[in-house]
Structures are given as C-alpha cells and as structure tokens.
Amino acid sequence: MLGLLAPLIALYVLKVRRRPVRVASTWLWASAERDLLAKSPWKKLLARLSLLLQIVAIALIAFSLARPATTTLELPGSRVAIVIDVSASMSATDAEGNVDRLARARSIAAELLSSLPPRTEVLVIEAGREPRIASPLDRDKQRVVAALATLSALDVEGDIDSALALAVDQLRGVDDARVILISDGQWARPAALQQMALPLTIRLLGGVIENSAIVRSDLRIGNGSVTHREELQAFVVIQHFGAVAKDAFVTMRREAGGEVLDSRRLSIEPGPAVPVLLTAEARAADYGKGIVFEIAPHDQLPVDDIAFATIPRGPKLPVVLSALAQPSAWLERGLRADSDVELAVVARDALLEKTVDPGALIVADGYCPGADASGGDLLIVRPPAGRCFGAVVGEPVERPAITSWDQSDPRLRFLTLDGVSIAKASLLGVDENAALVRTRDGSLVADASTGSRTVTIVGFDVGESDWPLKASFVLFMRNITELARSHRLSSVIGDARTGGALRVAVPLTARDVTATGPGGDVIDVSSADGIVVLPATNRVGHYRVRYGGDTPNEIVVPVNLASAAESNLASRAELDVGASVAVREEGEPVRRPRELGWLLALAALIVLLVEVTHHTRRRATGGSLGAVPPAPERRRS
Amino acid sequence: MEFLEHRAYAPMDDLRRIDWAAYARTGEPVLKLFRAEEDVVIRIVCDSSASMDCGASPKLPVAQRLAAAIGYLALSRSERAQLCLARDGLLPLAPPSRGRAGLAAFLRSIEAVEAAGKTDLARALTEIVKRSPRPGLLVVLSDFFDGGPVLSAVTRAIMVGHEVALLQVVSPEDIDPALDGDLSLQDAETGAIVDVTVDSAALAAYALRFAGLCEELRMFARKHHVTYVRARTDEALEPVVRRFVAKTID
Numbered sequence: 001m002l003g004l005l006a007p008l009i010a011l012y013v014l015k016v017r018r019r020p021v022r023v024a025s026t027w028l029w030a031s032a033e034r035d036l037l038a039k040s041p042w043k044k045l046l047a048r049l050s051l052l053l054q055i056v057a058i059a060l061i062a063f064s065l066a067r068p069a070t071t072t073l074e075l076p077g078s079r080v081a082i083v084i085d086v087s088a089s090m091s092a093t094d095a096e097g098n099v100d101r102l103a104r105a106r107s108i109a110a111e112l113l114s115s116l117p118p119r120t121e122v123l124v125i126e127a128g129r130e131p132r133i134a135s136p137l138d139r140d141k142q143r144v145v146a147a148l149a150t151l152s153a154l155d156v157e158g159d160i161d162s163a164l165a166l167a168v169d170q171l172r173g174v175d176d177a178r179v180i181l182i183s184d185g186q187w188a189r190p191a192a193l194q195q196m197a198l199p200l201t202i203r204l205l206g207g208v209i210e211n212s213a214i215v216r217s218d219l220r221i222g223n224g225s226v227t228h229r230e231e232l233q234a235f236v237v238i239q240h241f242g243a244v245a246k247d248a249f250v251t252m253r254r255e256a257g258g259e260v261l262d263s264r265r266l267s268i269e270p271g272p273a274v275p276v277l278l279t280a281e282a283r284a285a286d287y288g289k290g291i292v293f294e295i296a297p298h299d300q301l302p303v304d305d306i307a308f309a310t311i312p313r314g315p316k317l318p319v320v321l322s323a324l325a326q327p328s329a330w331l332e333r334g335l336r337a338d339s340d341v342e343l344a345v346v347a348r349d350a351l352l353e354k355t356v357d358p359g360a361l362i363v364a365d366g367y368c369p370g371a372d373a374s375g376g377d378l379l380i381v382r383p384p385a386g387r388c389f390g391a392v393v394g395e396p397v398e399r400p401a402i403t404s405w406d407q408s409d410p411r412l413r414f415l416t417l418d419g420v421s422i423a424k425a426s427l428l429g430v431d432e433n434a435a436l437v438r439t440r441d442g443s444l445v446a447d448a449s450t451g452s453r454t455v456t457i458v459g460f461d462v463g464e465s466d467w468p469l470k471a472s473f474v475l476f477m478r479n480i481t482e483l484a485r486s487h488r489l490s491s492v493i494g495d496a497r498t499g500g501a502l503r504v505a506v507p508l509t510a511r512d513v514t515a516t517g518p519g520g521d522v523i524d525v526s527s528a529d530g531i532v533v534l535p536a537t538n539r540v541g542h543y544r545v546r547y548g549g550d551t552p553n554e555i556v557v558p559v560n561l562a563s564a565a566e567s568n569l570a571s572r573a574e575l576d577v578g579a580s581v582a583v584r585e586e587g588e589p590v591r592r593p594r595e596l597g598w599l600l601a602l603a604a605l606i607v608l609l610v611e612v613t614h615h616t617r618r619r620a621t622g623g624s625l626g627a628v629p630p631a632p633e634r635r636r637s
Numbered sequence: 638m639e640f641l642e643h644r645a646y647a648p649m650d651d652l653r654r655i656d657w658a659a660y661a662r663t664g665e666p667v668l669k670l671f672r673a674e675e676d677v678v679i680r681i682v683c684d685s686s687a688s689m690d691c692g693a694s695p696k697l698p699v700a701q702r703l704a705a706a707i708g709y710l711a712l713s714r715s716e717r718a719q720l721c722l723a724r725d726g727l728l729p730l731a732p733p734s735r736g737r738a739g740l741a742a743f744l745r746s747i748e749a750v751e752a753a754g755k756t757d758l759a760r761a762l763t764e765i766v767k768r769s770p771r772p773g774l775l776v777v778l779s780d781f782f783d784g785g786p787v788l789s790a791v792t793r794a795i796m797v798g799h800e801v802a803l804l805q806v807v808s809p810e811d812i813d814p815a816l817d818g819d820l821s822l823q824d825a826e827t828g829a830i831v832d833v834t835v836d837s838a839a840l841a842a843y844a845l846r847f848a849g850l851c852e853e854l855r856m857f858a859r860k861h862h863v864t865y866v867r868a869r870t871d872e873a874l875e876p877v878v879r880r881f882v883a884k885t886i887d
Contacts, residue, residue, distance in 0.1 A: 022823045026823070032843040035846070632846050632850055
C-alpha cells in the first residue's frame with residue numbers, strides 16, 4: 001500500500017506542472033502574488049498541503065490494512081463463557097508445578113475474571129464427560145470465583161465439543177459474547193472448532209510428560225494350565241506413552257484388606273500396549289469381591305495407574321430344575337449335557353424354601369412361577385392354561401405343525417426345527433414379536449422376558465414330541481444356558497466406564513436399593529423393573545449396589561477410565577482451529593489484541609475529508625476587501 | 638467668423654471695424670466684433686496592444702465601437718477627430734478627419750485596428766502631447782493594464798491644456814477570473830510567466846489589486862476633474878456613451 005506513495009508523488013509532480021493560461025496581463029497577478037506571500041509566508045507550504053494530506057491518508061490506510069493492534073488486559077464482550085476442561089488428564093501434575101492442571105486452570109480463570117469489565121456476565125461450564133453449568137451467567141465475580149473453587153478434575157474422558165455447544169447455546173443471541181476454553185488440549189473426542197459460532201479463545205496449559213497407564217483389564221475364572229484347578233486369571237493391558245522405557249511393578253490385590261495376590265516386574269517399552277497375565281487362587285467365597293490392579297510407582301497422572309475389577313462367579317452355571325412332581329427326563333438330560341452346569345432337581349415347593357443363586361437358571365416344568373421367583377433367567381416348559389408372564393397359555397391342541405421360528409433370536413441360534421413332530425401342545429398367545437416358534441394357529445415357544453431376566457416359555461411337553469431326539473433340542477438347551485451364563489457373569493448392563501450412567505441388574509424382588517461410590521459416598525439411584533441406575537460415575541473405583549428383599553445382596557461394580565486418549569500426555573494433537581479461534585499457551589499474558597486498524601481508517605477518512613474540503617471549498621471573491629484597495633505598483637518613468 | 642458683439646470705439650482701433658450702419662443710427666462710433674471659430678481636435682487614443690484582444694470576451698471591439706461613437710459625435714459637430722493607436726509607443730498618426738465627410742475615413746481607420754504588441758501608454762500619450770500643436774480633447778481607451786507611469790503622462794497632457802477622458806474597457810474575466818489550480822499565467826503582451834496557485838486567497842488578492850487599479854483611476858479623475866468611465870465588454874454601448882457625454886466619474 002505504501003508503494004502507492006510513489007505514483008502519488010509522481011502524479012503530484014505531473015500535476016504541479018502548471019497549466020499554462022494566457023491572460024491579458026500578469027501585472028495584477030504578480031502584485032496579488034506578492035500580496036499573498038507578504039500576508040502568509042506559509043502559502044508555499046499550503047500549496048503542498050493537498051499532497052501532504054494525500055500522503056498522510058495513504059499512509060494511514062496502509063497501516064490500517066496491516067491490522068496494527070495493541071494488547072489489552074481487558075476482555076471484550078458483555079457475556080463471557082469460561083469452559084474448563086475437567087477430564088482425567090487435567091489431574092496430571094506437570095513438572096513445573098506442584099499443583100495439578102485443574103488448579104492452574106482455576107488460577108487462569110480467576111485471572112481472566114479480574115481482567116473483565118465489571119458489567120460483564122460470566123458463565124462457567126465444566127467440560128467433563130457431560131457438560132455441566134458450574135456457575136450460571138453472573139456479574140458477581142466473587143460468586144463465580146467461589147464456583148471455580150468447587151471444580152476438580154474428574155476421572156472421565158472429556159467432551160469439549162458438547163461443552164462448547166452448551167456455551168454457545170447459553171450465549172445465543174448476544175452479539176458481543178465470547179467463549180474462553182481452558183484445557184490441556186488432551187481431548188478424547190475431536191472438537192469442531194472450525195464451526196464455532198462465537199469467538200473462541202483457547203488457553204492451553206500443561207506440557208508433554210511421560211505417562212504409563214492401564215488401558216484395559218479383564219478378570220475371569222479359568223482352569224490353570226499347570227494346576228488344572230480354577231484360578232483367577234487377570235489380563236492387564238499396559239501402555240507407556242513416552243520416549244524412554246520404564247521399569248514398573250504391576251500388582252493385583254484384593255480391594256478389601258489390600259492383600260497382594262500377584263505381582264510382576266516389567267520394563268514397559270514406549271509404544272504398543274503390553275498385556276500382563278496375573279493369576280491367583282480362586283476361592284468360592286471371593287466371588288463378587290473387588291480386585292485392584294495397580295502400576296507402581298505412580299507417575300504424574302495417577303488416575304490411570306489403577307484399575308478395578310470384580311471377581312466373576314465361577315464358570316459353572318447353577319441350574320434349578322423344578323416340577324410339580326417329576327421333572328421331564330428329557331429336560332434333565334438336555335441340561336446335564338452341558339458340563340459347566342450345576343444342576344439341582346427340586347420340587348416346586350422345595351424351591352420356594354431354597355436359597356437360589358441370583359444368577360441361576362430356573363427351569364420350571366409343568367407350572368408357571370410367580371414374577372418374584374428367585375434366581376435369574378427362567379425357562380418355563382409346559383405351563384398350565386392361563387396367564388404366565390404376560391403370555392396366555394391356551395388349551396392343548398393335537399399335532400400342531402411348526403411353520404416358522406425366529407432364527408435371529410440367540411435361543412434359536414444354529415438350529416433347525418424342520419421335521420420336529422409334536423403330539424400335543426398348548427398354544428401361547430403373545431405378540432407377534434414375542435413368538436419364537438410359530439404354528440398356523442399360534443406360538444409354541446415364546447419370549448416373555450422382563451427388564452431384569454430372560455423368560456422363555458415352551459408350550460408343550462418335550463417328551464410328547466420327537467424334538468429331544470434331534471440335535472436342535474440339545475442346541476436349544478445350550479443356548480438357554482449360555483444366555484443365562486452371560487447374564488450371570490455381569491450384573492452391569494452396558495459399558496462400565498467413568499462418565500456415564502451405570503445400569504445394574506438386580507432381582508425384581510430387590511427392595512431398599514442403595515448405592516455408594518468408591519469413596520463411600522452415597523449415590524442417589526433410581527430403580528425400576530430390576531434395573532438400578534446410577535446417574536453419574538465420575539470416579540474410578542468400585543461402586544456398590546445393595547438391596548434387600550427376598551435375597552438381599554451387594555453387587556460390586558468396577559468402573560474404570562480405560563482411555564488411551566486421556567492417558568497419552570506425551571503428545572498433543574494440533575488443533576484444527578477456525579478463523580474465530582485464538583490459541584494461547586499458558587504463560588502468555590491474558591491479553592487480547594485490540595485492533596487499531598479501524599482507528600487508522602477513521603483518521604484516513606478524516607484526512608481525506610479535510611483534503612476534499614480544502615480542495616473544493618468555496619472561493620471567496622473579493623469579499624474581504626479593505627476600505628481603500630491598494631493600487632498596483634507602477635514603474636517609474 | 639461669426640458676430641460676437643458691439644463695442645465702443647477707442648483710439649487706436651482699426652477704423653475698418655467700425656459699424657457704420659450703427660453709427661448712422663446712433664451717432665456713436667461702435668466697433669463690430671467677430672469671433673473666429675476654431676476647430677476642436679478630439680484625439681482618441683486607442684490601446685491596440687495584445688491585451689485588448691485576449692480571452693473569451695476581447696476588449697478591442699468594445700474600444701473600437703466606443704471610438705467610433707465618440708468620433709461620430711465629434712464629426713457630426715463639424716469637429717475634427719483623430720485616431721491615435723497606442724502600443725509600446727505611438728503608431729503613425731492618420732490625419733484628423735473633419736466633419737461628416739470625414740466620418741467614413743475615420744470609421745475605416747477604426748475598423749483597421751488590430752491588437753498586437755506591448756503597451757506603453759505613457760510613452761504614447763507623451764508623444765501625442767508633443768505632436769499636438771493645440772490642445773484638445775484627449776480620450777484614452779484602454780484597459781489600463783499597464784504598469785508604466787500612465788497617469789503621470791495624463792497629468793502632463795492636462796497641464797498643457799488637454800481635456801482628458803479616461804475610458805477603461807474591462808472584460809468579465811478581468812473582474813472575476815475563471816481560473817483555478819496551479820497555473821502558469823502568460824502575459825499576452827510580454828510573454829512573461831507568473832506561476833500562481835489560484836485558490837480563494839489568490840483570487841481575493843487579485844480582486845483587491847484590480848479594485849485598486851480602478852480606484853486609482855477614479856481618484857485621479859476626481860482630482861483633475863476628468864471624465865472616467867469604466868465599460869464592461871458585456872455592457873451595452875449606449876449607457877457608456879451617455880456616461881461619457883455626461884462627463885461622469887464611475
């Protein structure tokens with residue numbers, strides 16, 4: 001832009017090549033010129049005023065296009081949302097400080113608050129797995145500072161995108177609003193910074209540090225290859241994020257008492273995850289108890305140096321076969337075909353008095369148990385006419401012909417019912433979706449599951465068919481037991497990772513359900529239809545769900561972070577930011593550029609207006625003459 | 638010769654001038670006095686320098702019309718009129734025209750005037766005064782854009798008995814120049830260059846100097862009781878002639 005000065009000056013030089021004009025006489029003009037010079041010595045300079053003004057205007061425009069800016073401590077905007085990353089990585093302690101990253105984030109936020117104008121409203125949002133408004137829009141900075149003090153790092157993966165979306169939503173409709181994100185940049189999920197609807201400033205903190213983490217753990221009961229006895233087999237997957245190998249101990253210990261069950265010393269190389277096998281003797285009394293895996297010594301991010309598990313119940317599935325009188329021999333044979341089944345054959349009345357494993361499969365032959373029947377999954381064979389778990393059992397019919405069956409249902413997986421002949425069966429009145437095996441007149445096998453248990457109804461006596469003689473019967477029974485076994489091994493429905501709600505299956509008869517977190521803090525829960533929901537699990541550890549009723553029990557649920565993204569502190573991905581996003585590293589002063597371009601442009605406009613006014617101002621034509629105008633000078637004779 | 642009056646005879650009077658008829662009637666010798674009529678020469682000094690024919694509205698045609706009108710007035714009264722062309726001196730003089738018979742020649746001489754050269758009005762007037770055997774009416778037609786001692790020369794003419802009339806011919810451009818910007822003004826007569834940045838101040842200064850010139854002529858006219866008429870080129874001829882005849886001072 002300043003290059004335009006050269007042509008301007010050139011043009012001006014060309015312009016001041018005066019235009020020749022022929023006049024009658026220059027005598028009066030010469031006298032007038034002398035008058036002007038005598039009156040105003042600056043006239044020659046004023047003759048160049050136009051050029052000077054144009055040079056100044058071009059220079060100002062050039063500087064304004066260069067977007068000059070100063071920095072100011074004051075943040076703009078009448079409303080500011082401060083989004084603070086509280087994910088697990090924010091609990092790391094960097095080498096340069098003795099406090100974790102979140103404490104430094106709080107300090108930065110407090111510093112930001114002090115730089116805000118008094119009338120600015122501030123919103124504080126906690127960016128955890130789910131965003132949360134820590135402080136609503138408030139002008140009272142003291143209240144906001146108090147809200148900041150309550151923030152702490154959570155053992156969760158952060159979701160920055162959702163937090164920013166919440167901030168934008170809260171500030172919707174405010175023209176000069178802006179968002180400030182304070183984070184270490186270790187984001188488990190990418191944030192769509194390019195599409196930010198409001199100006200965003202990211203304050204990055206924390207550096208690169210080496211970290212080891214348990215990124216996955218699995219505990220099961222298996223047969224030892226040497227002892228051929230049941231043993232605890234733990235697979236702990238460890239990953240080291242860094243550049244230098246690290247020596248560490250990996251231990252498995254009981255949660256209660258801290259007894260170390262197994263330990264390994266290993267050198268963890270940077271790079272891919274390494275599985276470590278830890279074993280211990282399995283004891284029946286330990287089923288359902290908590291186990292803790294730990295890397296020692298701890299590093300600067302302790303939360304991922306520890307993982308939690310629960311000792312699963314043994315591989316044998318308790319199955320109770322009960323009948324009004326004598327149970328079907330075919331059913332008993334079908335169940336005993338599975339070596340991992342502990343079968344108990346009892347009468348129905350005896351079953352009512354027997355303590356049944358909550359995860360046991362109950363096979364009811366010839367009757368329909370009540371909805372509050374103990375145990376886990378239910379297989380009801382040959383129920384009497386009437387209602388049974390929502391299904392209407394009809395009167396017996398002769399030789400019903402199977403027309404189709406639901407091959408997608410896990411209970412009918414890998415089997416065919418072609419050629420199965422049934423002498424007599426009771427048709428089941430259920431919804432079309434609940435019918436598993438169909439005839440032209442109704443269902444022979446139906447699903448009557450509730451929210452907490454799987455219920456399967458077979459509407460005929462298998463002994464009055466040739467089904468037991470076919471392989472499909474054995475497969476059907478195996479499918480039933482496998483499904484019950486998988487339900488028994490885990491009471492947890494869905495993912496048991498920090499950050500989300502935790503759903504735990506409990507018996508329908510469970511009463512007085514309570515839950516506590518890893519620190520023993522009571523958690524408000526809601527339960528219905530055999531499902532207990534813990535609304536938030538922000539800390540790793542063992543959560544305990546206790547319930548009373550017919551079979552009071554305690555379910556220990558391990559919840560882990562298990563996030564490589566949060567644990568990887570050795571590198572930070574480049575942020576793909578948009579034009580409206582500014583990124584500032586920690587240590588840079590909390591300043592923002594105040595652009596001066598508009599000021600210079602305004603000055604240029606004023607200069608141009610002055611130049612135009614100077615150039616086009618109305619000419620006075622002798623209005624200021626004196627009383628006696630001076631006669632022009634004459635030559636002497 | 639025309640009869641003037643009678644006067645009583647006195648010794649040493651010429652006896653031939655006695656009015657014998659009157660002596661017969663009255664018995665008193667009286668002399669009959671006559672006045673010999675003498676022609677008044679009206680010298681019309683016309684500025685024919687280049688400045689008179691410059692610009693959008695040249696002044697020379699107006700000066701020519703004024704000279705013709707004044708000459709016509711003189712010749713119609715059987716007086717003599719002589720056109721004197723002034724540049725940087727006096728151009729060769731044509732003989733004075735006389736009476737109505739000389740009008741045609743006078744007008745032809747006016748029509749033949751062309752503007753060229755420089756102006757030295759003072760020198761021209763001095764030469765006219767020298768060459769005039771008898772004083773008469775000296776009419777000066779010029780824009781008076783002459784830095785020389787014009788008024789001194791006019792004063793000398795008055796001193797020797799000339800009656801003087803100053804007719805200043807000006808154009809609208811002389812009064813309010815339509816100029817703007819950075820200009821090199823070239824003198825139509827001398828070719829001299831004056832660089833001027835014409836802005837409001839410059840125009841005001843020029844207007845002040847122009848007014849000073851007019852005021853100088855007006856003050857001179859009042860002081861010496863001479864006629865001063867300022868004629869604009871865009872002005873009708875008749876009012877100017879009327880003001881000239883009335884010997885006004887504009």
